[in-house]
Amino acid sequence: METKDIIFELRTKNRLSQDELAEKVFVTRQAVSRWENGETVPNTETLKLLSKLFDVSINTLLGSPRELVCECCGMPLKDSDISREKDGAFNENYCGWCYADGDFTMDFWKQYAAIGGKEKFEEFKKQIIHEFNTLLHIEGLPKVENLNVLSGSFINLEYRLPNGQIVKFLDDNATYLGSQLECEFGGDRCFGIAANMDFLLVCTYEENGENPELVIYKKR
Numbered sequence: 343m344e345t346k347d348i349i350f351e352l353r354t355k356n357r358l359s360q361d362e363l364a365e366k367v368f369v370t371r372q373a374v375s376r377w378e379n380g381e382t383v384p385n386t387e388t389l390k391l392l393s394k395l396f397d398v399s400i401n402t403l404l405g406s407p408r409e410l411v412c413e414c415c416g417m418p419l420k421d422s423d424i425s426r427e428k429d430g431a432f433n434e435n436y437c438g439w440c441y442a443d444g445d446f447t448m449d450f451w452k453q454y455a456a457i458g459g460k461e462k463f464e465e466f467k468k469q470i471i472h473e474f475n476t477l478l479h480i481e482g483l484p485k486v487e488n489l490n491v492l493s494g495s496f497i498n499l500e501y502r503l504p505n506g507q508i509v510k511f512l513d514d515n516a517t518y519l520g521s522q523l524e525c526e527f528g529g530d531r532c533f534g535i536a537a538n539m540d541f542l543l544v545c546t547y548e549e550n551g552e553n554p555e556l557v558i559y560k561k562r
C-alpha cells in the first residue's frame with residue numbers, strides 16, 4: 343500500500359476528518375488532502391507525529407519500503423515487535439526484547455553495543471553456536487543453525503532433582519540466546535538450548551515445556 347492510502351485508511355479508521363487530523367499534527371487541511379491525493383508525503387517531523395498518533399511505525403506509514411530487522415538479534419520486526427523510546431515513540435532499529443524504554447535490556451548487549459554494535463553481537467552469537475556444535479556432543483541434538491533472543495521468563499523451566507528438590511537455572515528478568523530443536527531420533531521430547539556470556543544449557547522436554555530434564559549446564 344502507498345502512503346496516501348495508508349494515511350487515508352488510518353484517518354478514517356480513527357474516525358477523524360481531514361480537519362481534525364490536520365489539527366492534531368499541526369498542518370493545514372490542504373496538506374492532509376495533498377497526502378491523501380498522493381501529491382506530497384509528510385515530512386520527517388510530521389511522520390513522527392503521525393506514528394505516535396496512530397501507533398504505527400514510520401516504516402509502515404511509508405508503505406513498508408524497508409524490511410525492518412532488529413539490529414541486535416536479527417528478528418524481523420512487525421510494528422507490534424518494535425522497541426520504544428522512553429516517550430513511547432518507536433525505535434525502528436531494535437525489537438522490544440533487545441531494547442526498551444530508551445536503553446538496551448541486557449548487560450551483554452550494552453557491552454557489545456558499546457564496543458561494536460551489531461557486528462560484535464553477531465560474532466558473539468556465532469561463537470555460541472559454534473560452542474553448541476563442537477563442545478557438547480549430545481546424542482540426538484541436531485546441528486544448531488541459529489539462536490533467538492528469548493526472555494528468561496519463557497524458558498526458565500523447573501527441574502526436579504533426584505532428591506525431589508526443584509531447581510531453576512535462569513533469571514526470569516534476563517534474556518538469553520536460545521532455540522528449540524527437534525530430536526534427531528524423533529519422539530515426543532525436544533531439545534531446548536539456552537546460553538549467555540557465562541554458560542551453555544541443554545535440556546529436553548515434552549510439549550509446552552512439560553517434564554523438563556536437564557542434559558547439561560556448562561560454564562563457558
Ligand SMILES: [Zn+2]
Nearest residue numbers: 412415437440
Ligand atoms: Zn532484538
